[in-house]
Amino acid sequence: MRKNLIMGSNLVILIAGLLLLGCASAPPSLTYREQLDIYKDMKIRLYQVARPIKIAGVGVCENTAIDKGKSYHSLHDYPEKLRPVAESYWGLSEKLKLLFEKQSSNISNCQAPLILDYDKAPNAYTDGESIFVTPALLNKVDDLALSLIIAHELAHIVLNHVDKEQSEELEREADRFALFMLAIAELDYRKATLQDAASKPPHKNGQKYLDTSKREIYFREVVAEIDKLKEEGKALVP
């Protein structure tokens, strides 16, 4: 009787084990913890790439804040289905917790939080306060191309484009401003316009407003303008 009971409980454990194995091998192929680590690294990358641009924009930004070289995260930064795992894995809650500390510098920078949007399409946009970037876009571009995209979004904030209707003119203004921001940040603004940059508009519907060949020509014009200002030792004012 006793033996049967033990065998019975072993059978339950065996079935439970098989069920768990079944769950673990089911798609998605990455575990929830692996997915969380990827999103965490993306947040850190966004912060690092955006930082020099946001510092470069200080002279033109309406809202500035002191950047203490730290980035924070909370449960809200992750997809809903991953939040219970983030809670047990990192002890994350609704409160902000230190994600990453780069340096203890107190540099003024443009206030525009970078937020991951988990939409599946490659896309970047702004609501006038924050800058949203999707993981699909992050996977498509290197850091320099990402700088141009973040600077383009920051331009939409600084130039108060958000309440206006999207147009080719506004997209050009944002591109121009973005290249100036890269130059002020001492990033390679010329290189940022190469590598098919013109064919990679930041927004999902960007191709509608940013014709690739026209954008290439425009990029060259702005690069030449910045080169000239630098040669003449003049201030880089977009």
Ligand SMILES: [Zn+2]
């Ligand atoms: Zn735009």
